[in-house]
Amino acid sequence: xxxxxxxxxxxxxxxxxxxxxxxxxxxxxxxxxxxxxxxxxxxxxxxxxxxxxxxxxxxxxxxxxxxxxxxxxxxxxxxxxxxxxxxxxxxxxxxxxxxxxxxxxxxxxxxxxxxxxxxxxxxxxxxxxxxxxxxxxxxxxxxxxxxxxxxxxxxxxxxxxxxxxxxxxxxxxxxxxxxxxxxxxxxxxxx
Numbered sequence: 001x002x003x004x005x006x007x008x009x010x011x012x013x014x015x016x017x018x019x020x021x022x023x024x025x026x027x028x029x030x031x032x033x034x035x036x037x038x039x040x041x042x043x044x045x046x047x048x049x050x051x052x053x054x055x056x057x058x059x060x061x062x063x064x065x066x067x068x069x070x071x072x073x074x075x076x077x078x079x080x081x082x083x084x085x086x087x088x089x090x091x092x093x094x095x096x097x098x099x100x101x102x103x104x105x106x107x108x109x110x111x112x113x114x115x116x117x118x119x120x121x122x123x124x125x126x127x128x129x130x131x132x133x134x135x136x137x138x139x140x141x142x143x144x145x146x147x148x149x150x151x152x153x154x155x156x157x158x159x160x161x162x163x164x165x166x167x168x169x170x171x172x173x174x175x176x177x178x179x180x181x182x183x184x185x186x187x188x189x190x191x
Contacts, residue, residue, distance in 0.1 A: 001102050001185050002133040005051075005060050007094040008178040012051040012060065017044040017180070018172040019104045020068070023164040029070075030172025038158050039070040039170060040113055042104055044090060051092075051178075058094040059125045060178070067115045067153045076157045090117075092180075093125040099183055101128050101136065101147055114154050122146030130184065137186045 001019075018029050020041015029039050043066045051060040069076045093100055100120035107114040128144070136142050142149075160166060169187060173180050
């Protein structure tokens with residue numbers, strides 16, 4: 001994704017931004033009162049559930065990311081324990097002219113699933129243009145100044161044959177303000 005946030009003029013509290021894949025669209029993550037049937041992805045919960053606002057340039061920072069795995073509506077991994085993706089600082093520009101990148105790399109292998117997050121970690125947020133996004137998103141080993149991978153985590157609880165195929169991309173943000181502004185969203189499948 002190439003994205004930024006709107007500037008609400010203050011910290012965003014009680015936050016949760018989920019990015020991942022899920023099975024079925026009848027109980028996707030973020031629907032009011034619904035637990036996802038099966039979901040694997042990242043939950044950007046901020047610092048004590050707060051996305052902290054800073055200036056020069058105006059930006060929001062999230063200092064905690066939990067990888068999450070849900071099976072039959074039950075959270076298996078991601079409660080602040082083994083699923084944490086550390087180090088996990090994520091800095092998001094708060095202006096249409098300061099868009100950054102965030103990729104969630106999900107790899108299926110024999111032992112389960114591997115997750116890794118590519119995100120901006122620099123407080124000197126600069127705009128990533130469309131051409132740069134297009135060239136970085138299509139490489140298996142993304143490299144971009146100010147951005148880095150968080151560190152891979154491996155899980156193996158959800159078996160698609162038994163539990164149902166992951167067949168939907170799932171994004172969820174539990175706030176009206178500030179809002180995430182997604183300029184570009186790309187799904188890339190490497191073979």
